[in-house]
Amino acid sequence: MVRKLIVPIDDELEKEMSAFPEVDWVEVAIKAIRNCIRDRENCKFLHTLVDRAMSQERKHRSKSPNKKS
Numbered sequence: 001m002v003r004k005l006i007v008p009i010d011d012e013l014e015k016e017m018s019a020f021p022e023v024d025w026v027e028v029a030i031k032a033i034r035n036c037i038r039d040r041e042n043c044k045f046l047h048t049l050v051d052r053a054m055s056q057e058r059k060h061r062s063k064s065p066n067k068k069s
Helices: 011-018 025-063
Strands: none
Touching: none
């Protein structure tokens, strides 16, 4: 099913866009949305990996005796 998305743009942006009539701005917007979703998913994945590593490090440190310098 196709959904419609209304994106308000100001006059300045519309003028800039009109300089490139060959560009399919709808496709540009769709790609930007997909890229944003992909980037957020990648970021979430990386945060999960970092959180796991930090959790393991905390467990490791809590099991090791504290050494004083």
